[in-house]
Amino acid sequence: RYHQIMTIDFSLYLVTGRELLPPGKEYLESLEEALQGGVTVVQIREKRSDTLEFLEIARESKILCAKYKVPLIINDRIDIALAIQADGVHLGQTDMPVHVAKTLLPVGTVIGVSCNDPDHVKKAIEDEVDYIGIGAVWSTTTKKLASPVVGVRGVGSLLQALDGTNIKAVAIGGINSTNALRTLHGSVSISGHRLDGIAVVSDIVASSAPRSAAQRLRNILDVWIHHFDVQSRVTPVYDVGTIKNGVVELMRLIRDKSPLIHQITNVVVTNQSANATLALGASPIMATASEEMHDLSRIPGGLLINFGTITNKGGMILAGQYANEAQKPVVFDPVGVGATQFRKTTASELLNAWQASVIKGNAGEMASLANSNEVQAKGVDSVGSGFADPASFIREIAKKERCVAVMTGPTDWVSDGVTVVKLENGNKMLGDITGSGCIVGTCVATFCAGASLMAAAPGTSPGPELAKLVRGNMLIGAVGGVLALTVAAECAAERSDVHGSGTFLPALIDELYNLKPETLLSRAKVQVL
Ligand code: 3NM
Numbered sequence: 039r040y041h042q043i044m045t046i047d048f049s050l051y052l053v054t055g056r057e058l059l060p061p062g063k064e065y066l067e068s069l070e071e072a073l074q075g076g077v078t079v080v081q082i083r084e085k086r087s088d089t090l091e092f093l094e095i096a097r098e099s100k101i102l103c104a105k106y107k108v109p110l111i112i113n114d115r116i117d118i119a120l121a122i123q124a125d126g127v128h129l130g131q132t133d134m135p136v137h138v139a140k141t142l143l144p145v146g147t148v149i150g151v152s153c154n155d156p157d158h159v160k161k162a163i164e165d166e167v168d169y170i171g172i173g174a175v176w177s178t179t180t181k182k183l184a185s186p187v188v189g190v191r192g193v194g195s196l197l198q199a200l201d202g203t204n205i206k207a208v209a210i211g212g213i214n215s216t217n218a219l220r221t222l223h224g225s226v227s228i229s230g231h232r233l234d235g236i237a238v239v240s241d242i243v244a245s246s247a248p249r250s251a252a253q254r255l256r257n258i259l260d261v262w263i264h265h266f267d268v269q270s271r272v273t274p275v276y277d278v279g280t281i282k283n284g285v286v287e288l289m290r291l292i293r294d295k296s297p298l299i300h301q302i303t304n305v306v307v308t309n310q311s312a313n314a315t316l317a318l319g320a321s322p323i324m325a326t327a328s329e330e331m332h333d334l335s336r337i338p339g340g341l342l343i344n345f346g347t348i349t350n351k352g353g354m355i356l357a358g359q360y361a362n363e364a365q366k367p368v369v370f371d372p373v374g375v376g377a378t379q380f381r382k383t384t385a386s387e388l389l390n391a392w393q394a395s396v397i398k399g400n401a402g403e404m405a406s407l408a409n410s411n412e413v414q415a416k417g418v419d420s421v422g423s424g425f426a427d428p429a430s431f432i433r434e435i436a437k438k439e440r441c442v443a444v445m446t447g448p449t450d451w452v453s454d455g456v457t458v459v460k461l462e463n464g465n466k467m468l469g470d471i472t473g474s475g476c477i478v479g480t481c482v483a484t485f486c487a488g489a490s491l492m493a494a495a496p497g498t499s500p501g502p503e504l505a506k507l508v509r510g511n512m513l514i515g516a517v518g519g520v521l522a523l524t525v526a527a528e529c530a531a532e533r534s535d536v537h538g539s540g541t542f543l544p545a546l547i548d549e550l551y552n553l554k555p556e557t558l559l560s561r562a563k564v565q566v567l
């Protein structure tokens with residue numbers, strides 16, 4: 039054996055699957071090309087072969103892997119691993135128990151196990167395995183799954199259980215070059231524990247060009263590894279002046295460039311959301327059909343997903359995935375998420391399908407997303423006075439969801455997981471019209487689109503932006519959206535031609551339309567905590 043566990047590079051872990059080879063591609067040819075493309079460890083997985091055939095395949099694979107100095111791991115079969123002196127074995131939850139395998143295998147044999155729940159991880163730690171495969175992270179047709187998908191968001195908590203151990207971790211299941219960056223970024227614990235790599239079958243094996251397929255993944259891994267630690271350490275420090283000036287700069291840019299704000303929103307607020315977008319100087323498109331999501335993702339701007347009436351989940355999933363690919367902001371407004379189990383399940387499904395750049399909700403909605411009982415909801419409305427410590431709550435949920443979190447209410451809170459911004463503008467008349475929260479979402483999406491255009495502008499360094507799922511400063515974008523609407527609401531409520539909620543709404547749109555940077559600057563009540 040060439041490799042001890044400490045030196046194994048788990049970053050691009052290929053699991054074989056001969057039944058997936060495209061017509062005309064020989065197994066060994068495909069494996070060699072994959073190795074040339076940058077695969078760092080290979081697991082031979084033969085679910086349908088007789089022992090003799092498995093042995094032959096393992097022998098031939100070992101010779102190839104040795105040529106590229108890549109360690110070889112055998113799935114399930116201790117006898118085959120022993121016969122070819124493999125570097126390791128990979129054991130599923132119903133395979134040979136680890137403590138038995140250890141009595142059979144030479145000391146130093148790498149042992150990995152598949153884990154999809156916290157108990158599996160706990161057991162793996164007790165068994166002192168060398169690495170775990172966490173999956174399935176996405177749905178896959180390559181393997182019949184015995185348990186529900188873990189989801190990108192689920193990986194983080196399993197990783198956290200490995201804190202303080204030397205056990206490595208890879209994610210597996212449905213990973214490909216379009217979701218690899220999202221998988222790597224999203225699969226991180228609150229404590230900062232990240233993956234050591236990704237394991238794939240079909241994205242490489244089913245390809246007629248496995249070398250390019252592996253290289254594509256290799257490039258994503260390299261970019262991610264390069265930036266991950268830097269990003270986790272370097273958090274921007276904000277002061278009130280920077281934030282306010284940033285917001286005003288975005289306001290001007292939105293009016294100048296009129297970014298496209300693609301909104302999938304509910305029937306109650308569609309019209310007023312489109313009008314609010316126009317009033318800010320941006321361009322709304324309220325498209326919901328799955329078939330148009332790819333085309334729309336290619337146009338610079340931002341995406342709002344508001345699931346107040348969930349009638350087009352497929353479109354919501356696709357829109358977010360394409361927006362992630364295009365590094366466009368995705369603002370998620372989980373309207374009334376606490377109201378029904380269906381909404382809760384759907385929110386979870388959406389948050390697993392793409393990475394939100396901003397999640398915006400009232401206290402009840404945010405509590406429901408965080409599985410907290412501290413604030414209750416009634417339908418789409420929040421009940422009671424809110425969290426005892428809203429600043430800590432919002433910081434934690436932003437950290438957990440790896441995005442900017444916005445919690446609206448009499449006081450609005452915005453956090454990127456480090457900085458917390460407290461905003462105290464607004465007027466109680468906002469509570470008298472329907473969909474004022476939804477308009478906040480629209481304004482946030484509009485400002486975030488502005489932030490993304492600013493980051494993409496010529497002359498700005500694309501460097502660190504490359505590794506991100508979204509370009510631009512989402513914290514300032516989110517603050518901008520909240521401030522624009524709440525300041526406009528103050529101006530509208532003070533008008534002598536506003537007599538009630540009926541005249542308040544058009545006045546609000548007017549005030550957004552006429553909002554001046556000076557007004558925003560002089561009225562904004564911003565605190566940075
Ligand atoms: N194990 P693909 S998912 C071999 O969840 C395997 O433990 C999984 O194949 C697990 O990359 C899986 O083609 C198949 O989706 C992964």
Ligand code: MG
Pocket residue numbers: 113114129130131133
């Ligand atoms: Mg198995």
